[in-house]
Amino acid sequence: EKAEFLSVTALLFCSVGIYNAPVSQAPVLMLHPRAWNMVxxxxxxxxxxxxFGLLMxxxxxxxxxxxxxPFFYLSKVERYMEARLWSQISFWTEKKLGLPAGCIKATVLIECVLALFEMEEILYELKEHSAGLNCGIWxxxxxxxxxxxHRADFLLPDHSKYVDMEKRFLHSYMDLLVQTCHRRGALATGGMAALLLPGDKENATRSNKSCIKAGVDGFMVYDMDLIEPMQKLFQLHSHGQNQLLQLREDITVTPEDLLIMPAGGLTRYGLRYNIALGVLFIEAWLSGVISSIWGRLRIQQxxxxxxQWIRHQVRLEDDGAVVTRALVSSLAEVLMEDLKAAIHxxxxxxxxxLMxxxxxxxxxxxKNDFPEFLTTYLNLDHTFHSSQS
Known part of the structure; x- marks a missing residue:
């Protein structure tokens, strides 16, 4: 269980040589502490x-x-007040341990739509403890x-078919993050580069070219095998150790750009696919191997x-069926045999x-309302506790 939250993330500034290099020039290992909803x-x-205390x-x-x-990777940050709290914690810790002021650095993952509108404030509050911001596209x-x-105007279509970096709300998000960071001299790192399948380096690197074009200064990786290809990709499509000089003054991002949802629908295959991945996430969580699955597939979402598709009774594109509780339940039951084979x-x-x-x-x-923090809900869920007895 602890492995999910005490994950170690490698932050790679891709233009720096990593082999036979001193520690100060190697990819940076960052502790990913649990979010505030965890106890x-x-x-x-x-x-x-x-x-945080154990590492320090x-x-x-x-x-x-x-x-x-010491470096940290902070996720689930929603407001600038959280950044202020982390800065105060860092100053207090540095004083208590007799460490140089400002030696603790933190990269903040901008994964919440609310935090996107407070990036300037988040950087300001962290000040000397800031190691920039990280894009978390998905x-x-x-x-x-x-x-x-609950709002129909924020209904998302099937990701595998209709949602990618070319969509307005996603490329605007990345453009604004890079622009905000570089205007303040802070590093902007690209989204988590994850090796989806063994040997799938080509697909993983291709998906990050758009991030480099947007002006990011490096990438986060979970799979260490991606360090070398990410490094080569960055060197090939950029100049220098970072892209801080790309101030992106050529763009203007409006709130509408950030909040407009992409057009598209949902197929029966897409629904089955998302059900299968959702079940596999929980199965991996129950198995205690969630850190690798979560880092590779981001399937928790x-x-x-x-x-949401049940909530708004989305109609499937291919056969016109309406997504209901009954339909999802029946598809989940039918998928059981396929999932048994998939996870051996x-x-x-x-x-x-698996059941x-x-x-x-x-x-x-x-449920009528989806749990805000899924892992917290699962940890306290009666079904989970009964499965452990």
Missing amino acids: EHNMMVPGPLFD FHNAKLILQNQSG DYSASFVNRFG RQRYVW CQTSRDKQR TAVSMFLETVL
């Missing part, structure tokens, strides 16, 4: 403070002696369901889309875990 049950303190107390001086960190897209999922269910415990995952998936998407 460390062993000590009953906020999860992010526990994670045991490793901060050693990391600094090696001319690196997290950002899913945040519309979180905040505005699939439940949100299915919930062999023992009775494997099959029971539990299907049950928990349906429990979330069939």
Whole structure:
């Protein structure tokens, strides 16, 4: 369970050589602490403070002696007040541990639509503790369901068919983030580069060319195999160690650009695909291997889309059927056999875990209100507790 939240993320400034290089020139390892909605049950303190404190107390001086960190990757930030809190925590910690002021650095993931409108303030509040902002394209897209999922004017179509970086609301988001960071001399890093399938480096690198064109200064990676191809890609399509001189004064982004949803619909295949990935996310979470799955596929968000399609009774493009609770439930049951083969269910415990995952998936998407923090909900869910007994 802890592996999901105490994930270590490698931040790569792609133009810097990494092999046979000193630590100060290597890709930067950043601790990804839990978000504020999580609690460390062993000590009953906020999860992010526990994670932050462990790293700082045991490793901060050693990391600094090696001319690196301590560096953090902050997700789920919604308001500038959270950035101010992290800055105050950092100053207090530096003083208590006798560390140089400003040595703690944090990159903030802009994944919430609300945070997008406070990027200037977030950078200001972090000040010397800021290591820039990070684009979270798919997290950002899913945040519309979180905040505005009940509204039909924020209905998202099938991602696999209609949503990509060319869509207005996504490329405007990235353009504005890069422009905001570079105007303040802060680094803007591209979205999480994830190796979806073994050997799929070509597809992964191709999808990040648009980020470089937008002016990002590097990439986040979960899969270490992506460091070299991402580095080569950055060197090929940019000049220098970063792109801070690209101020993007050529663009003007309006609130309408950021909030307009792409046109499109949903097919039966798209619905089945999202149901399958949503179930697989929970099954992996129950199996304790969620860190790799979450980093690779970002499939946690699939439940949100299915919930929204049910909520607004979307009509399928191919056969005209309406997405209802009954339709989603029946498709989930039918998919059971395919999913058993996909994850190689062999023992009775494997099959029971998959059945539990299907049950928990349906429990979330069939609710009137989708849980704001899915992992918190799953952790407290009665079905999960009964499956562990």
